[in-house]
Amino acid sequence: MKNPPLLSAVVLAALAAGCGEERSDGPLVDEAPVATSTGALACSTRITYGDRWIHPGHPEQFDIASGLVTWDGSCVNEGTNSYAVLSNGWKPYFTGSNACVMALDTSDCSGATACSTRVTYGPAWLHPAGHPAQYDDVGGRVWWDRGCTNASPNSYTVLSNDWSPYFSGSNACGISLRYTGCGGLYQNPVVPVDCADPGVIHDGTQYVAACTSGGAANAFPLRTSKDLVTWTAAGNIFPSARRPTWATGDYWAPEIHKVGSRYIAYFTARHQDGKLSIGAATATSALGPFTDLGHPLVHDAGMGMIDATFFYDTAGVPYLVWKADGNAVGQPTPIHGQTLSADGLSLTGTRRTLMSNTLGWEGGVVEAPWVVARGGYYYLFYSGNSYANSTYAVGVARATSPLGPYTKLGNPILKTGGGWVGPGHNSVVKGPGGDTVMVYHAWNSSHTARVMLVDAITWPNGWPAVPEAPSSGSRPMP
CATH class of the missing domain: 2.115.10.20 (Glycosyl hydrolase domain; family 43)
Incomplete structure (x- = not known):
């Protein structure tokens, strides 16, 4: 098993002119896109948070923010939890280490990209030779069930695309996932009542x-x-x-x-x-x-x-x-x-x-x-x-x-x-x-x-x- 190959990064588009001002506060309420004086909808970003997101008093699993909001994929560990910092200053927290998972989908913003995944590895990741970046960008969808296998003195995990990143130490696997242009996130079951033999x-x-x-x-x-x-x-x-x-x-x-x-x-x-x-x-x-x-x-x-x-x-x-x-x-x-x-x-x-x-x-x-x-x-x-x-x-x-x-x-x-x-x-x-x-x-x-x-x-x-x-x-x- 080996680390994933070096891939060229997917470069996110710069903040589109006229997309509205960024907010510096954290996600508190949903914001619906508003129409401009010309009747067109203003640029907005739907941010869908993974299931480990900590959100007391906020029943929805998402926020809609004005403007083009980006995230570099980094996840910062802070005690028993971890957090990410978005381009508009919002700081969502997640339960557990390296637990940041989010999907960002834009509406009426220039520079929108096809569905892609940024896989950002935790600090214990063993970089392949010639791979200085702490992440890989992949076209389409890649996911992980947070499993970690010990292979003394290191540990590794297997992603859905069969990549096997290795980490220094036992039980050291850590990955955050950013989905861009993939339509958001979901969680099973999709029908929570009896629906056998679908x-x-x-x-x-x-x-x-x-x-x-x-x-x-x-x-x-x-x-x-x-x-x-x-x-x-x-x-x-x-x-x-x-x-x-x-x-x-x-x-x-x-x-x-x-x-x-x-x-x-x-x-x-x-x-x-x-x-x-x-x-x-x-x-x-x-x-x-x-x-x-x-x-x-x-x-x-x-x-x-x-x-x-x-x-x-x-x-x-x-x-x-x-x-x-x-x-x-x-x-x-x-x-x-x-x-x-x-x-x-x-x-x-x-x-x-x-x-x-x-x-x-x-x-x-x-x-x-x-x-x-x-x-x-x-x-x-x-x-x-x-x-x-x-x-x-x-x-x-x-x-x-x-x-x-x-x-x-x-x-x-x-x-x-x-x-x-x-x-x-x-x-x-x-x-x-x-x-x-x-x-x-x-x-x-x-x-x-x-x-x-x-x-x-x-x-x-x-x-x-x-x-x-x-x-x-x-x-x-x-």
């Missing part, structure tokens, strides 16, 4: 999420978001009066996909014969109203069929992938795939088994598939082991053909950690910033609800990774 897509104007509802009268709650972080309730796939006539309950694992010119909700429900089955319902909008097909799309009198997902291959052929519920009857749990008709409402071709539970960490279950085509491969994300406890985790396999054969990576890419238990049943979408993002559930600390979390995916060495996740601290917006 199926998420972007419908062209917004993200739409559907979640398991079990036996609730109104099946599959819907939510919408512009940024994957702030979500608004948007009804249900099936209000009580529109529930499928063939189903008796157990409304699980919904996903909405655009198939041709309309949307199809694929879902699991219990058939009148007692078997879990996969249904389909159509709508002209991702928010419905949805009309059920009138019968299951996938039904087997001998075994339940659950957790359907849909994808197009690179040639535009539609596929359905789902899990046989073998673990419910003491059998293995294969994940199947099969081509669909162009309208997405009937199976065609030959059913193939894509994988089953073969690895130790998977226990008796593989389920919750989601398929992504990227760089000549089809990546099949899946969850393994028991959804009810800390063994639940997310794995991945890949193939050069949509129906395999699939090769598993091996160890899970997302597992219990960061205060979250049993993360799994994920969707994969492109975030507003262009990065690949995983949306998934995990148990809250009281183990009373599976809440919805969001973390970024990276792609080192041709495989997906979800570094420093599940996250509990502040992260740059996806």
